[in-house]
Amino acid sequence: MRRVVVTGLGLVTPLGADVETAWRNIIAGKSGAATITRFDASDYACRIACEVKPPEHEYGFDAGKRVDHKVQRQVDLFITFGIDAAGQAIEDAGLTDMSEPERYRAGCSIGSGIGGLPGIESESLVLAAKGPRRVSPHFVHGRLINLISGQVSIKYGLMGPNHAVVTACSTGAHSIGDAARMIAMDDADVMLAGGAESAICPIGIAGFAQARALSTNFNDTPERASRPYDVDRDGFVMGEGAGVVVLEEYEHAKARGAKIYAEVIGYGLSGDAYHVTAPHPEGSGAYRAMEMAMRKSGLALSDIDYVNAHGTSTPLGDELELGAVRRLFGSAIDTMSMSSTKSAIGHLLGGAGAVESIFCILAMRDGIVPPTLNLDNPSENCAGVDLVPHKAKERRVRAVLNNSFGFGGTNASLVMKAMD
Amino acid sequence: MSDTADRVKKIVVENLGVEAEKVTEDASFIDDLGADSLDIVELVMAFEEEFGVEIPDDAAEKITTVKDAITYIDEHKD
Numbered sequence: 001m002r003r004v005v006v007t008g009l010g011l012v013t014p015l016g017a018d019v020e021t022a023w024r025n026i027i028a029g030k031s032g033a034a035t036i037t038r039f040d041a042s043d044y045a046c047r048i049a050c051e052v053k054p055p056e057h058e059y060g061f062d063a064g065k066r067v068d069h070k071v072q073r074q075v076d077l078f079i080t081f082g083i084d085a086a087g088q089a090i091e092d093a094g095l096t097d098m099s100e101p102e103r104y105r106a107g108c109s110i111g112s113g114i115g116g117l118p119g120i121e122s123e124s125l126v127l128a129a130k131g132p133r134r135v136s137p138h139f140v141h142g143r144l145i146n147l148i149s150g151q152v153s154i155k156y157g158l159m160g161p162n163h164a165v166v167t168a169c170s171t172g173a174h175s176i177g178d179a180a181r182m183i184a185m186d187d188a189d190v191m192l193a194g195g196a197e198s199a200i201c202p203i204g205i206a207g208f209a210q211a212r213a214l215s216t217n218f219n220d221t222p223e224r225a226s227r228p229y230d231v232d233r234d235g236f237v238m239g240e241g242a243g244v245v246v247l248e249e250y251e252h253a254k255a256r257g258a259k260i261y262a263e264v265i266g267y268g269l270s271g272d273a274y275h276v277t278a279p280h281p282e283g284s285g286a287y288r289a290m291e292m293a294m295r296k297s298g299l300a301l302s303d304i305d306y307v308n309a310h311g312t313s314t315p316l317g318d319e320l321e322l323g324a325v326r327r328l329f330g331s332a333i334d335t336m337s338m339s340s341t342k343s344a345i346g347h348l349l350g351g352a353g354a355v356e357s358i359f360c361i362l363a364m365r366d367g368i369v370p371p372t373l374n375l376d377n378p379s380e381n382c383a384g385v386d387l388v389p390h391k392a393k394e395r396r397v398r399a400v401l402n403n404s405f406g407f408g409g410t411n412a413s414l415v416m417k418a419m420d
Numbered sequence: 421m422s423d424t425a426d427r428v429k430k431i432v433v434e435n436l437g438v439e440a441e442k443v444t445e446d447a448s449f450i451d452d453l454g455a456d457s458l459d460i461v462e463l464v465m466a467f468e469e470e471f472g473v474e475i476p477d478d479a480a481e482k483i484t485t486v487k488d489a490i491t492y493i494d495e496h497k498d
Contacts, residue, residue, distance in 0.1 A: 069437030070459070134469075137461040 004180040006261040006416070007253050008093025008246030009358050010085035010194075014050035014239055014345045017061035018088060023362045025059060025344075026370045027392045031223035032345045033237050038200050046214040048222035049200045050239035050346030052081065071151065074138035076116030081242035081351075082148030082196035083155065086110060089192060090156060093246035093258060098157075098190075106190035107160030108149035109179035110244055111171040113350030113406070116143025118201035148196055148242075160188040168406030169310075171195040172243060172353030173414050177267035179247050189252045194354035196242030208238065211277060213314065226347075227374035228311035228318050228340035229382050236312040239346025243354030245361075262361045262416040265299070268292030272409025279317050279405060283324035286310075289411035290328050290401065297399075297415040301332035304415075305397040306369050308356045310405045311340025312347050321403065322381050337395060339388040343373035353404035357414060360400035364418040368394045424471070424497075425490050431466045432486060435459065445487040463489075471497045 009019045014032025016022030025032075032050035041047040053060035063072050066087035067080050086108070090096055098106060123139050141147055146164035153162050161182050165174045172195030179193035208214050215235040218225035226237040253260055270292065272285035279286065294301060307325060311318050318340075326333055341359050348355050363369050375389035386393075399417040429443045438453050449455040449463065464480045467473070467489060473496045475483070483489050 070435075070454075073435070073437070134465065136465075137458040 001184045002186060003250035004183045004247050004264045005250050005253050005419070006245050006264065006361060007248045007258045008089040008095065009261065009361065010088030010092065010244040011241070011355060011358055012052060012061055012081040012085050013241040013355060014052055016059040017052065017084070019358065021059050023359070026341055026359060027368060029371050029373060029391060030344060031373060032239065033222040033225055035222060036200065036205070039202055041205060044205055045209045045216045046205055047219045048215070048225055048237060049205070050237055051200055052241050075142040075147065075151070076119040077198035077240070078112050078116065078196045078242070079142070079148050079151060081198060081240070082110050082244065083151050085194060085196065085242035085244040086148070086152040086192045089244045089246045093248070095190060095246065096156065103157045104159045105188050106158045107162055107182065107188045108152050108158055109161065109163040109165065109175045109182070109191055109193045110148040110152060111165035111175045111195050111350055112145045112148065112197055113166065113168045113171050113195070114197060114199045114204070115145040117199045117204050119143045121201050121203045152192060158192070161191070165195070167410045167412070168408055169347065169349050169352055170404040170406035170410045170412040171350035172355065173357065173402060173404035173412035174269065174353070176245060176247065176264065176354060176357055177269065177412055177414055180264040180267060183247055183249050189249045191247045192244055193247050194242065194244035195350040195352070197349040197351040198240040199349065200238055200240055205238065213277070214238065215313065224374050226313045226343045228309065228313045228343050228372055229322065229378050229387055230375050231377045231379050233313045233315060233318065235314055236342065237346040239342070239348040241345070241348050241355060242351050243358050245354065245358060260419050262364060262418055264414065264416050266293035266297030266415030268294070268296065268413040270411045272411065274409050277407055279320045280409065281320070283320035285409055285411045286321055286403065286405055287324040287328055289413040290324065290403065293401065293413035293415045299399055299415065299417070301329050302335060303399045304332070304336050304401050305395065306360065306363050306400045307336060307338035308360050308400065308402045309338050309340045310403040311372070312342055317405070319379065319381055321405070322385065326385070333385055337369045337386040337388050337393060339370055339372040341370050344370070353402065353412060357402050357416070360402050360416060363397045364400060367397055368392050369397060422490070422494070424494050427470055428467065428486060428489050428493065431470060432463065435463055435466055443486055445485070445490065447486050448484055450484065467493060473497050
């Protein structure tokens with residue numbers, strides 16, 4: 001099987017709209033959570049979110065940098081975030097000037113969990129108020145989930161596989177895993193892979209709040225709301241943004257002297273077959289996804305230095321993931337660190353798995369693991385596990401496991417290792 | 421320059437993301453300003469909204485330049 005490595009990274013997050021800024025703020029223990037500004041949420045049960053900041057902010061996002069004005073007007077924000085993150089990644093990889101034959105072998109697998117919910121909401125209101133002739137002609141293709149891959153392929157002339165995963169909060173991890181397989185199976189030499197989300201709109205917040213998934217106890221102290229594994233956790237905080245990596249066949253990367261961040265060595269997928277929103281009570285789907293990814297990687301559990309947990313800060317989910325990790329790792333749990341960066345940037349839904357994979361890669365690059373914020377009183381089940389409370393921790397990180405689990409009972413795990 | 425022309429040009433600049441100098445009266449939306457057929461649908465909607473006129477599809481098809489738009493609007497607005 002052909003080997004697959006990571007040669008480019010791109011991030012748009014609530015703590016920074018480029019890789020180094022976001023990572024610096026994550027390691028510094030900052031929180032991206034605040035009162036919702038995108039709309040007036042004052043009469044909502046949940047009034048907080050981790051929004052990507054406006055361009056004038058210290059670490060804000062300037063859409064004009066990589067996304068045409070016309071495209072920005074036509075598409076939902078998740079697509080704009082995705083195009084920018086993909087642009088960062090392909091620039092970082094030094095692949096913006098590929099020849100035509102190379103571009104036939106380069107593709108996109110950038111998905112989203114929900115897609116253009118804000119635009120669906122707002123155009124529905126236009127339809128109701130003004131009738132069908134006032135609905136934008138760009139309505140459909142400005143909201144479709146596969147239109148990040150579509151836009152990016154057009155912008156950079158990428159004519160290989162054009163794919164977009166939709167598996168709720170597992171999207172980002174599945175996108176990377178599927179794209180890695182396309183390279184391994186010789187469908188492509190280069191893939192832009194990742195996920196994006198922007199669903200911080202009235203119907204998005206109302207919908208997740210009605211599903212009892214969001215934190216509602218910390219509206220006055222938003223930075224304390226996302227607290228995975230803490231006894232006072234009460235739901236996730238909605239985030240937004242995008243993460244995209246460049247995956248490349250190893251010999252292809254080596255031949256052109258590319259900077260290689262990591263190798264993707266394991267990918268596991270499973271279904272809970274249990275409930276649409278609640279995780280399986282024994283965490284069996286999570287366990288099987290991790291077990292499959294580890295088996296494919298050929299590593300021993302004791303080789304894993306860092307686990308970036310799904311850890312959304314929901315009462316049930318965190319506990320079950322921790323239980324599954326404990327069962328899988330056995331005594332190897334003593335030597336690894338595990339944290340949830342959702343404590344800092346919230347839950348990026350379809351973007352989460354990709355953004356968190358990038359944090360895993362940076363942990364290996366810099367020999368430091370990001371903290372789990374707000375872990376003041378770990379729940380009982382946490383005893384003996386290094387959950388990296390409050391402060392980042394310097395340590396050797398040579399191999400990582402990243403978990404993502406989604407509504408519908410869909411699970412994905414990725415194993416990556418640093419290059420020797 | 422008429423008031424209609426100013427307002428039409430402003431909409432074109434905003435919708436198509438082009439520089440104001442390029443939006444001359446002779447400019448063709450597709451050939452000179454980089455619009456596609458859907459952009460024109462959107463432009464026509466914006467003109468209808470701005471000027472309170474109705475531009476039926478068969479009339480919209482004949483609007484290919486900035487000047488065509490200004491003329492149509494001047495002839496049909498109240």
